[in-house]
Amino acid sequence: MFGLVVRFTLKDAESAAGFDGLVAETLPRIRENEPGTLVYAVHQVDGKPLERVFYELYRDRAAFDAHEEQPYVKRFLEARGAYLDTFEVDFLALQDGKGVSG
Template identity: 55%
Template sequence: MSSGYALAVRFTTRDAEAAEKFDALVARTLEGIREEPGTLVYVAHVPVDEPLVRVFYELYADYDAFQAHESQPHTKRMLSEREQYLTSTEVEFLNETIGKRPAGEGT
């Protein structure tokens, strides 16, 4: 078993305008996330035929890396600002068992 720690998060936005503003918030937040060494993958997706939904996949080197991510000012700002754009948030915490990663990123 690998030490990777991941989240799958499903956000449903209020409407098209809220989705646009949420996307802008995520883009600003990514500027800081790109500098986090323990954040291996942080990707937002729009499901086919669900334009108001965003599904995030986040992969961290381990639980400590996730905690470091959560303590960053850019993450705290996103967590506090995002609710105004959303009608629901569903989070699944995942323990990695096996898979393929970018070269040099853990096991």
């Protein structure tokens, strides 16, 4: 399996609303079209209204690469910059867990 965590810090409340709208457009398409995307969870951070955390888990690196090539994902990646102050990505290698099998 292949995973990542992304922490986004948004510019301001207006940017947060725009970013959340972009996520709302993108996530249903991921659900419908990507069998290799096992988990795509978007979180608001309690007490930090301008932060969002994504947790993504893919069947393998090829499934992640296929995800990145989807037109709706490319649109998200291109549009998100208008809303962001910063972002940080950590790539993960699953060791063990409940609800997933390696």
